[in-house]
Amino acid sequence: MSPKPLALFVTHDGQSARAALTCEYKCGNACFHEPPNTSDGAYFGDIVSSLNRRGLIKGGAAAVLAVGAASVLAACGDDSSGGGDTPTAAGTPATGTDFPAVAPNKDDALVIPEGYEQQVVLRWGDPLFADAPAFDFDKQTAAAQLKQFGYNNDFAALLPIEGQPNSFLLVVNHEYTTGPMMFRGYDKDKPSDEQIAITKAAHGLTVVEVKGEAGSGKLTPVFGKYNRRITADTEFVLTGPAAGSEFTRTGADSSGAKVLGTFANCAGGVTPWGTILSGEENFNGYFANGDKADDPKGRLKRYGLTEGTTANRWERTDKRFDLAQEANEANRFGYVVEVNPWDPASTPIKHSAMGRLKHEGASIYVTAAGDVVSYTGDDEKFDYMYKFVSKRKVQPGTGAAAMRHNLTILDAGTLYVAKLTGDHADQIDGSGKVPSDQGFTGKGQWIPLLETGEDGQAKSLVEGLSAAEVAVFTRQAADKVGATKMDRPEDFEANPFTGKVYVALTNNDNRAKDGKPGVDEANPRKLNKNGQVLELTDNHTGTDFTWSLLLVCGDPAAADTYFAGFDKSKVSPISCPDNLAFDPHGNLWISTDGNALKTNDGLFSVTLDGPRRGETKQFLTVPKGAETCGPIVTEQRVIVAVQHPGEDDEATPDNPQSHWPDGGTSQPRPAIAVVWKQNGGRIGI
Template sequence: MSLEPGRLLPLISAHPGGRSPITCEYRCGNACAHEAPNPSGNEYFGDIAKGVSRRGAFKAGAVMAAAAGGFAALSGTAAAAVAEIPPGHGAKPVPGTDFDPVPPNRLDKVSIPEGYDQQVVIRWGDAVVPGAPKFDFRRQTAAAQAKQFGYNNDFVGLIPQDPLGVRNLLVVNHEYTTEVHLFPADQYDPANPTEEQVRIAWAAHGLSVLQTFRDPIGGALRTVPSPLNRRITLDTEFEVRGPAAGSKYLRTSADPTGKRVRGTQNNCSGGVTPWGTVLSGEENFHQYFANADKVTDPEQAARLKRYLVGTGESTRKWERFDRRWDVAQEPNEPNRFGWVVEIDPHDPHSTPVKHTALGRFKHEAATVKITADGRVAVYSGDDERFEYIYKFVSKGKYKKGTSAHARRHNSALLDEGTLYVAKFTGDSPGEIDGSGKLPADGEFDGTGEWIPLAAGDKSFVGGFTAEEVYVFTRQAADKAGATKMDRPEDIEPNPVNGRIYAALTNNTDRGAAGKAGVDEVNPRNRNKNGHVLEWEEDRGDAAATRLRWRLLLVCGDPAAADTYFGGFPKDRVSPISCPDNVAFDAHGNLWISTDGNTLGANDGLFSVPVSGPERGHVKQFLSVPVGAETCGPVVTDQLVLVAVQHPGEDAKNSAEPTSHWPDGGSSQPRPAIVSVWRKGRFGLVGRIGQR
């Protein structure tokens, strides 16, 4: 792999997944440095509660036989065509992917293809709501940050407000704060933060809602003042809804009802719902809490450990200024995070919601597909080594539209339904040796089932009440026998072919001594580059409990023997490592953003056709600056949006920044949203990926 010439910057330090040690500390509390919190043997089917049809959900033999015909047996249409079309050689680019790929590089800029332009939409500290002062790195206040764009932007949701997509609402998650970069090095002492610095960090978390306008001539997206503009922070009140609302496990001294929570944190990816709201996943919440080791009740201590809740002092020392971060004083406070939250960007006065029916774990995302009979299915991954993939299917039916009435009706659907966890089985037993070698049938593929965990107040897991299933979902999934995955992150339904795609970022513990070994859905030992999973549910129906799966990509260096690109010639693809967020364009092409590239180059955004002769043809569309992660891709015919998260985070602190993006010169790096578009006049504006 060759790197683009230019000013090279230091490589990110070698941490799991290629991340900087600073990122590992502040983003996930060095989760990979700890033992993976899933100790289960996980082949348990014994104590599933009575009342579930074993013929339907749990007769694995019957499931496998029914699905043995592959994708074609389940859908008979689009999926069958994929299996029959041979890989392409010199084929014409698929619509939406006609661009010259960006070569891997380590430049301190957003690199884009020739013929495209770019512009920063908004950066950390820019004004969101009226009265926000101009950003001043050395003179920050909590009051100012609560009105400004937050830190470390991850998910990006774009909600059109007119048929041409000129006026849009932009919703952005602010995942976490890196205090050693958030503040000047001569002002911040990690061992002794001030209360004002802690409150600034609380205000830098959460979400931003912004009115935007896309220039129909030039193509750029810009924010504009609007009464809809809003900041949601760690001080914003959330309503707890669903079957665990009011649970004894959610009650604290500040909220004896268990139905009101202050704030949301570590919001990673998310999804825009068909009714125009945003679902956001609370991910690495565990790291914000302190003193879990002082909890003496053994059952409670075990539950905290299963979520890796912090022992001793926390990195940020928030517990010094609010007892809710001290587990010894408020043992239930961690249970109030790790949910899917819903934001209504159309109503700036609405109270955001935490949906307990979708289960509590480290949600990477939450994305929606409507079932064949009109119900709502929500998919989510638990982003940790050896954790699981989940699905929720509502009891009630979806009402079309984005009116206030439709939004209320459809939001309420997420409060009652069935929560499932996935079990995957390969069809090449005895052939998976951990090397990445393809089985004799030429694919990593197989069948799967959705195991029900709970519905309403009914638990399907022996020894667990429904309340316990929702609050301690990981333990319930352990007992149900779910498949341990390699860090399941973003999951997205394809709007064209109906199949579901999941990014599995990496798992360097796979196959290590005392750890879970390989299986066909996680086929490599010490998996440092990750893979992309594709599945289709029975009859293409999101309500089904049977599925057929295959791996679309096994990522890494194309020259390496353990990589696979959907059967496409490996000498014609861009190298890709650590898939994280996924999105689709209008043509059904998959777009993948990466986090923690282990191949010696900056992270980027990649396009991948998923059908036809170009299936598996990975092309890099852009790369982000040094030390940054590519997040939240949005791909429309007119523009691409990416969140550039934690640029320059390979530096020890802010004293000697390794990146000066986006402002250049000697400036501090600032996380920001970038729009990219093809140059051309509005005939209307040149379309992405089409010459």
């Protein structure tokens, strides 16, 4: 593919390759604030220097559920190196990865391999119900948006409908909205009440029935009985140690257990009992006037809740978003959300026993003994990795009694945070140089923070904090026990064949800056702009694990990159890993967010076993200005959520920088796309 001119990005003082507009609305300019973790607890580098002086995801296997994971937060840094065309390795590719690699590019298109086809399944504003109006960019209303597909799709899951061949539920998160891209003449300082209502309605989740087509991967939305929109005003129930506590009661809710809305929904997971998990991530950006609220213990600040107005200005029409008036409202967000997509009348749940943080998502692993384990990352520079081990097992069946039980599985168990040590402390100098035995490796410990019993009674395992404090202020609890400060831990996914757990560490350009934590073996580069992928061999219900770095991302021609020992001249450039998924053959797939190599984000396959371990191949790229989210990879199709296409600092509705997906002179619209092999072939075969 011949190179084309690069889409315009603003470098923001050399720190970010993402548009300032995206940073403002998506993550509250997290890259340009001091990281909230200023704790003096031991970080990985302190620990290593002091030392030197078969399971299956039941219901989540490819034959049962197709599961994706998605993205967020602040973008990667700029990089002086770029990627060229991708060479092809000699020999036989791993099953599921035999496709011609897509070259890095800057096209305003979804670029896929030769021999494959594509379709847009759903766009922002597409009707979900028979009485929903067709989308009209210039005549939007909140009433219409409540019945239309939401904005900035992220996590996606595809669930087969029992008894209906080739029919599915497609469940999608809608992470955030960008007013200046949604409305002509938008006044950022004083959006209209109707515009505020529209953006609130465009958040949350969508459940929609889709119908497949024999011989292809096409998916057609239908006005089915399961279709549902969940928004920033939908009622939720808060469960676990935080529910009813002094920290979650508000003027509008004296019970402290009835919460309106979900937003900043990033990645997620599918449970063995058929529900959807969604992570509330950058919720802090929705609350104004943190400087005017009482915060003697620095709890608001630790979560990035700071002074002034918000980008969305929801506080203008709803006082619960003004911390000066409702200081506890923010404590009701930042949880793992569970939605039963099979019951449109059900009340979604927020699980506080799993902790409150900037959850990228939550992925479930079930051991051979039937124990349920959930993994989650706190997506912020220098924050932590967590797991939750339930005390309850899955009750089989699809009846009401089984579902009632299964919806409580994540309310009883133990919450842990990770602490890592490395094997080569004296060889880590910040350059990314591979240690002498040709690998980055180490050990780890899961430190217990909170135990919630079968009876609902919870016990803090952190000295000086109550159970409710650990559940609501989990970051500070993890600070106290000296958890390892990581480079933005985002998505976790467990390999359904091996049980190994993979973590996307997106980037951290503050690593080893003056006054900031230094390098360590799991985070081995200074000013880390390209990120890495961590591989854990975990004692899932226990407290010990070993780890290694699978990938140290970036331009393979650069000295500071590593591809599990695979020949770097035969891999695709990859930058800023975000969301992870597995295909039916056990290959890892990675979507990227904020590519620091000056080309479009994309989706990549990675071989995990055998002589080609570490082989990384680009399967597709998303349009300019967009982020790759929600990958689902099955034998028949690959699904991606294309988020914020054309979001650029020069972009306005009168001057769009992208026309994807409809082309011509149309406005860019976030959308779900599906890719399949021509003539009904199998993906990567």
